[in-house]
Amino acid sequence: MKLAILNITGGGISGGYKKYLLNFLRIILSYPMIEKVICVLPAASIKLNSISDMYNNVEFINISPYWSLNLKLCFNLKEILEKFQPDVVYIPTERSFNYDNAPIVNMLQNMEPFVYTFERNPIIEKVKNLIRLYNGKEAMNKADRIIAISEFVREYLINKVGIDPAKIGLVYHGIDKPSDKTKMPEGVPVELKSFLFTAGSIRPARGLEDIIEALGIMANKGKRIPLIIAGNVEKTMIGYQKRLQNLAQKYAVSRLVHWVGNLDEEEMSWCFSNCSVFIMSSRVESFGLTAGEAMAHGAVCISADNPCLPEIFQDAAIYYPPKNAKVLAEKILEVMSWPEEKRREMSERAKKRASQFSWDICAQKTIEQFQIAIEEFKRKRGK
Secondary structure: OEEEEEOOOOOOOOHHHHHHHHHHHHHHOOOOOOOEEEEEEEOOOOOHHHOOOOOOOEEEEEEOOOOOOOHHHHHHHHHHHHHHOOOEEEEOOOOOOOOOOOOEEEEEOOOHHHHOOOOOOOHHHHHHHHHHHHHHHHHHHHOOEEEEOOHHHHHHHHHHHOOOHHHEEEOOOOOOOOOOOOOOOOOOOOOOOOOEEEEOOOOHHHOHHHHHHHHHHHHHOOOOOOEEEEOOOOHHHHHHHHHHHHHHHHOOOHHHEEEEEOOOHHHHHHHHHHOOEEEEOOOOOOOOHHHHHHHHOOOOEEEEOOOOHHHHHHHHEEEEOOOOHHHHHHHHHHHHOOOHHHHHHHHHHHHHHHOOOOHHHHHHHHHHHHHHHHHHHHHHHOO
16 A cells, blocks of 8 residues: 555644654554655654654655645645555645545544634634634545444534534544653742642634633642643734633732743653643544543543443543533542542542553554545445
8 A cells, every 4th residue: 555644733732732743654564564654744754864764764855834825835735745645645734636546545633623613712713713613524525435423423514514424433632651850840939739730722613611610729729820822822822821820910819820841752741640630621622632641641520421422431521511620620629629539539440541542553553544545436436
């Protein structure tokens, strides 16, 4: 099988996407059926010189960032594919691309434009989400086959986008094993012993208001619990972060909130391993790799019951209704009061759940979806 992977993005690749891509490549390169792979991606997204030796059977090709009317990019991609002659084209993003000589398999990763297009986002982000939504629906309708990374995504595509169920394959992501090395992030007070932790890009879809308001409610009861917030703040989201900081001032908990920015793997591992509670307040997720990593570290988890989080956590988390800071505060205080035995039980439950998500199974099932797409493509072409 000759496989072309087109990472069509606006120029960047998130940490979770990078983990997915590199884990997937690492595993499929051991498959005898994989004859050759080309991996096309924006120049700035991954430092190729740091990974090319690890993936020496992959030809990495740089392209310009994606935007909807970039006809030159489309021409360049088709030129690359015509030269390579792939058996299947894999686009692990919800981006539409036309190619007649091989089946196209798309994966739907970003559910925010589909479910959370407008709420609380700045105007420019609303416009971007509308474009992402249009492109995403177009990509799903045009693809020969679609990979859904949770049952929630699969059901959404069937019931809301009108995709034929026979066209969709369910393939869960894997979850990395915890790093053996940990490092306290800069900006975290050395004397911090007990704290809440949350992580992810700082944007309205993360629902961080819930946690900050819960801090205020608990502070009024005399329970002042520190919070570490990890995650990148894009330029368009600086205003949103400022609103969160103003909210913390309003509830007189600013000194409890520690904004630590992007963390590396060792710093994330330290936070997961040392936090009293990990909180996932996202309004929507397609899978939730951060939730998976928290479980892998045995963190005691509280999650909003927004999709697809109950599907991923199952019984390894305590749930609260989104936008209900009062209930969240109650859940935090309840968990913080648990005896050590119950915390240990919940931690082991989380580790067990995380162990059920394997990158090897993810790669195997993805290759199976490619094979289905290839056979169906040949059948339609009468070959």
